[in-house]
Amino acid sequence: MAILWPKKLPRSVLDDGRRKAEVRVYNRLSEVLDDDFHVFYSSPWLGTDRLGNEKDGECDFLVAHPEHGILAIEVKGGKEISFDPSDGQWRSKDHRNFVHKIKDPVAQARSAKHEMVTRLNDVPKWSKRFIHAAHGVIFPSASVPASSLGSDRPAHIFCGASQFNRDLRSWISDRLKEGKRPANCEPLGHDGLAALKRLLAHPFTLSFRIGAALAEAEAEFRVLEPTQYLILDAIADIPRALIRGGAGTGKTVVAVEEAIRSASEGRKTLLTCHSRPLAMSLKRKLGGIENLTVLGFHALCGKTSKNAGVPKPMNVGERDFYETELPNMLFQAVEKNPALKWDTIIVDEGQDFRPDWWIAIDACVATDGRLRVFLDSNQEVYGNAGITAQDLSVVPLRLSRNLRNTKNIHSVATVHYTGPDIIADGPDGLEVSWVTEDNNKTKMQAAYKEMRRLVFNEEVAPRDIAVLFNGPLAKEEFLGLTSGTSIPVTDAEEMALEEVVVDTVRRFKGLERSAIVLVVTGEEMERRELAYVAFTRARAFLCVVCAQDEVQWLSGGIV
Template identity: 75%
Template sequence: MAVLWPKRLPRSVLDDPRRKAEVRVYDRLAEVLDESFHVFYSSPWLGTDRLGNEKDGECDFLIAHPEHGILAIEVKGGREISFDPRDSQWRSTDHGGFVHKIKDPVAQARSAKHEILKRLNDSPRWPSRFVHAAHGVIFPSAGSPPGNLGADRPTRIFCYSRQFHDGLGAWIAERLKAGQRPANCEPLGRDGIAALERLLAHPFTLSFRIGAALAEADTEFRVLEPSQYQILDMIADIPRALVRGGAGTGKTVVAIEEALRSAAAGQKTLLTCHSRPLASNLERKLKNVENLTVSGFHALCGQSSRQAGISAPSGISKRELYESALPNALYRAMEAQPALRWNTVIVDEGQDFRDDWWIALDACLLPDGRIRVFMDSNQRVYESAGDGVRDLSVVPVRLSRNLRNTKNIHKAASVHYSGPDIVADGPDGLEVSWVSAESPDAKVEAGYRELRRLVLNEEVAPGDIAVLVNGPVAKASFLERSSGTSIPLTDAEIMALEDVVVDTVRRFKGLERSAIVLIVSGDEMDQRELAYVAFSRARAYLCVVSSPMEAKWLSEGLSGA
């Protein structure tokens, strides 16, 4: 197979209907040429002007061979291609019958050939010499004409549909005069190939933005997500189910789907969780769904007890209020007003619930009702979690595939995971980025620079980013440092869709963003739970700002950190 630059086409090219013909040619060249040929696909790395038009001197493909020289190729799609000498206009008729004016492909290919030769001869690392250079045009869907199209447009420079399918390799060999190099031409040589790689492949690498990588990964995850719902069919006849899985296995996604299905079936349904930011996010997603109540656990306790006319005791500590008084009030409310109960109770992030809270949640269920508890299976972090829920006679079911994180992020988070095996089905993705800084102020500064780099240089949308810190002090420091930025900021509770989230790891639990900048500053990250949670919040890009000693602990077992 030919050496291809890039090695695979970005999702943005594959999904662009205007590039269909180029994608077909890219795939065909990979099939018919051997490893002695180097193929450079131009569009992704040379770019377009501010109006979206191709710049002069570009071509769709450049084929280079160390013995035979170079061939500049222009590709034009459409089932019919025509040229009218009266107005010197080329036209393409697409498969829908619409006619489009197109640039002169011969002139484009010829211009590109001369531009590449000029750049090659200007290269300081390549001794200038006369090499064979040719140009050609590929019409992968159009039939061949009866004869030459003009003095500068002989039939031999064109490759039409039949030749494209059955004789592309022979056409390329003929255009390059393979084995018949003109006497006045020298070989391009390996140094010529290397010079072209520096000229053409290097800019492609520079222009591949993290934002594009995130979009590509997100597209792949969207394809995977429907497979998560199969678990709901498995538990359809189980009235009390405990669904366990590690980070990224889709617990929240499946919990939402189960809530929607239950409500759509006319069942009075409750979806609850412990985290207030996660509850707020769920409420926004599921607003105004008939038969569905979405509420944080303690908000549920307060609202239900008020509806039943039951007051929590006064004069107690905040901790006692949340740990026992409010859950007790919820239990009493359900006993006093059975009409408040639900047909289906769904609990997300169940590992955060205290053992005695399950008694109150069980009281929320109507007789013959259904309960679904979604809980993390990380035994290293949540070793005793689930002891209380087992008293509800739940049947355990396991989620075993990570459909949220790229393989590289899954590998980093798995350092802090111990439990049933989980397989990451997503793309490999970008490597985890480790940024070294010692003092708290230096870490905040490094995190702020990384945020600006992602938004301003790497074309990542602010709404795809979260900056996570250890605690309120570090959060305040980062917000103070970024107070003058034009980048919009929000927190985990408001979670404005187009803004960067800046919040603590603990408050971001159960949430996710495509890109995470994690600033390790303070003692909280010494807890495996927060390291595990923080790493697994990133879908496709993770940057960790920490001291070398912290990085060593956080990445134990990983290479390259």
């Protein structure tokens, strides 16, 4: 059996659903390789590019042999992996048929290989020499490309599900050129193995501190999640339902499940909301499901009116166009062409809709169609939320259990909540972290430091983090700080899978991440909305960066 580092995976890795593919590869490598091989799992590194900017990465697995050299392996899970040469984008489809953008696994493996060779050559006790170094990609649950994907992506560097299960050993042998070591390469040697152990496993620690806490919280939330679907059974025979609930009560989760169920029944189904970033996020998750359309409300108005041939009004200001004219065009479109109506319409975050927009939504529902409206019950922020049960003849129901936020986050968020009682069912979780700084500049620096700490010290994946601001000016100032870092960032609209989201609270509304760093700068947003919306975006870890005199009202005296 191969010599593995670590010799046993910690529970925090075994229970992390995002690492299932890596766990399978870890176990399989231990089975097929003998004890001449050393296998190093999850080796992070931090370096610089040619311009001196920081770059970081991780080698999922580094396989080392004293005669054959080293093999850097990148692992990608998912039942289907695809590559689109037109945009150079790799994608993974999970077991629920959700498609996610992923990083280029070949580039990751190749980068890890070069970095490991560089690091090895820098070890003073190892005699620098040219060794054989290879890279490869394993898809434990997906097939490999039928042919090469380019000169730097030949088919033989991929190991798919079939070969992984039947003959992984041969693939490793081929990648390491066992018995056919290039003439210009020398053996890695036992001194090379010793150098790698000093680099990667002496002492070997998997430091999953906050990262482990997030994984454990996510596992508990996954157990609780199916209980949210009970309400769908309750409304199955109700044509029109209004479901209220505070943040974290699962409104979006239930809305998505209702959309999937409706579409699977063959019903022409629409899932819509006001926020463009939320609409884009839902579309990425649900794209490709037959009978289901996901559109933001204004995109719905524009597309439907265009299909019906409804002309745009002339000489109308931008605000009037979006708030009044576009909804009117939607109403005219479905009146002109009833075939454009929907069998089921599901509205998420309904509190964001203006009262007169519901006239257009109501007109879009086909005869004997279904309407489901999900909205936030927080009267502190939203008041009446622009809709009552009488407006659309809907039957009101209520979600009363918080299944998104840990109890500690829920406790701080409820300071800014006025509405029906909500019970937090999640784990206690980590204490809310308060970082006090007196001016905007030092707040930005503190938030940047916290982001780096989470990624590099606490083993939190960038995809699990969002840094939020209560105004665009502060966001832009922070982005200036990140220009030289290796941590990839995105915004709420793109929400790239492997990147930290940096955006405003308002644009991140309706979305969530396991860890949130909130920077309060006193600009542009009513304080109650800032606190309530921002606090409830965090599932398991919340860090608030604010001035000392802001802690009292933000925490409600809890701190």
